[in-house]
Amino acid sequence: MIAFDYYDGVLEGVCRDLHGMREAYFTLIAWDEEVDGRIFATVEINEGTIQALADVLSRTHSCPEREVWTPRNRPGDPDDAAFMEALIAEARHRIRTEGMLLQAFQIESVPVRSRRVVKSDLARIDRMLASGKYDTIAGWFNP
Amino acid sequence: MGRIAHAFLLLLSLALPQEGAARFLSSDPIPADAESGYAFNRYWYADASPYRYVDPDGRQSMGPSGYGFYRPPSNFFSDTTAGRFLGSVLGDPIALARSDNYNPITREYPGPAALQDAKLGLLTLAIPSVRVGRVAAAGIADDALVVRGGGNMSPKGANSPEGIAAGSGTHHSGVSGFSVESANGATLCQLCGNLPHHYNQVGVTTAGAIRSAGGDVLSTSGQSATHATVTGLSPQAASALMTPTRNPVPKP
Numbered sequence: 001m002i003a004f005d006y007y008d009g010v011l012e013g014v015c016r017d018l019h020g021m022r023e024a025y026f027t028l029i030a031w032d033e034e035v036d037g038r039i040f041a042t043v044e045i046n047e048g049t050i051q052a053l054a055d056v057l058s059r060t061h062s063c064p065e066r067e068v069w070t071p072r073n074r075p076g077d078p079d080d081a082a083f084m085e086a087l088i089a090e091a092r093h094r095i096r097t098e099g100m101l102l103q104a105f106q107i108e109s110v111p112v113r114s115r116r117v118v119k120s121d122l123a124r125i126d127r128m129l130a131s132g133k134y135d136t137i138a139g140w141f142n143p
Numbered sequence: 144m145g146r147i148a149h150a151f152l153l154l155l156s157l158a159l160p161q162e163g164a165a166r167f168l169s170s171d172p173i174p175a176d177a178e179s180g181y182a183f184n185r186y187w188y189a190d191a192s193p194y195r196y197v198d199p200d201g202r203q204s205m206g207p208s209g210y211g212f213y214r215p216p217s218n219f220f221s222d223t224t225a226g227r228f229l230g231s232v233l234g235d236p237i238a239l240a241r242s243d244n245y246n247p248i249t250r251e252y253p254g255p256a257a258l259q260d261a262k263l264g265l266l267t268l269a270i271p272s273v274r275v276g277r278v279a280a281a282g283i284a285d286d287a288l289v290v291r292g293g294g295n296m297s298p299k300g301a302n303s304p305e306g307i308a309a310g311s312g313t314h315h316s317g318v319s320g321f322s323v324e325s326a327n328g329a330t331l332c333q334l335c336g337n338l339p340h341h342y343n344q345v346g347v348t349t350a351g352a353i354r355s356a357g358g359d360v361l362s363t364s365g366q367s368a369t370h371a372t373v374t375g376l377s378p379q380a381a382s383a384l385m386t387p388t389r390n391p392v393p394k395p
Binding site for chain 2: 008031
């Protein structure tokens with residue numbers, strides 16, 4: 001797993017073998033004060049993407065010794081930074097059509113709830129991803 | 144008395160009270176200052192420094208004149224020219240002698256680079272006519288605020304023992320613990336503003352209080368520049384240290 005953000009667990013990143021997806025991108029979109037109140041949007045990404053990203057990050061960060069890797073900074077090289085940003089942008093775009101929503105406090109945990117992203121979610125997901133802030137979990141799973 | 148001997152006596156006078164920091168079992172009714180975080184630890188007596196201050200009724204510490212006032216934590220080695228000089232010479236080499244790297248002179252935890260510099264400094268001390276420079280120290284100081292979002296009343300609150308247990312894990316750096324915001328000199332508002340999620344309530348303590356309880360707080364990479372990890376405490380002990388405080392930063 002390569003984590004882009006971390007607070008009491010990984011908030012955004014890529015990992016292997018996530019709930020049936022061989023390689024996946026995930027990002028937190030909703031969070032409540034209570035400890036089981038985290039909803040992640042996830043999507044499968046092309047196999048080999050994680051290794052390619054690890055190769056890019058290894059140029060400016062020491063090689064990871066642990067499974068969870070949290071680079072403090074994005075790549076300094078403009079080409080490397082562009083690679084990472086393109087990966088995130090493509091994954092976020094694919095969430096709209098192929099994404100899954102998972103409710104779990106830690107992304108590695110067995111989710112409390114899960115379902116596919118549907119059309120009525122899109123405006124809310126877009127708003128959250130554009131703002132960089134987190135929504136409340138109300139209404140995502142319970143009408 | 145030689146300078147070195149004097150320095151070690153001063154070191155003893157500073158270090159010994161930290162070992163047995165006595166606390167009250169009930170909290171102080173004086174609330175924390177929302178901006179500075181002063182008095183956030185409501186179990187402290189006399190600013191945790193009974194040799195410097197008095198606290199006649201347990202509510203608020205006072206100076207020798209008996210007049211209550213706010214003072215940031217201070218000590219001889221950081222507040223006086225002579226102290227800074229002695230600290231610059233003896234500072235990090237002291238940490239080399241401790242298993243936990245804590246430096247009671249600078250009140251910091253030197254990073255690996257600083258400790259390496261300190262070793263080189265000791266080598267240069269052994270060689271006449273080589274000038275010994277100031278050894279930089281890194282780490283979160285004892286008086287730094289430590290903030291974690293969430294309440295501690297509900298079992299699902301992030302500062303309850305259950306919430307702290309749920310948030311605990313092993314950071315990529317190898318540090319096991321739970322996430323907080325902490326940085327030297329940062330105010331309560333600044334740290335609350337760096338939380339990744341708006342909490343109505345936060346838990347507040349200091350790095351010194353965590354260390355007095357047997358734990359530690361280490362700067363670790365995360366979602367903000369002030370992300371840190373508290374390690375070495377049970378969820379129950381950590382929850383008890385986190386003084387419930389209303390988040391002074393309004394919801395965006």
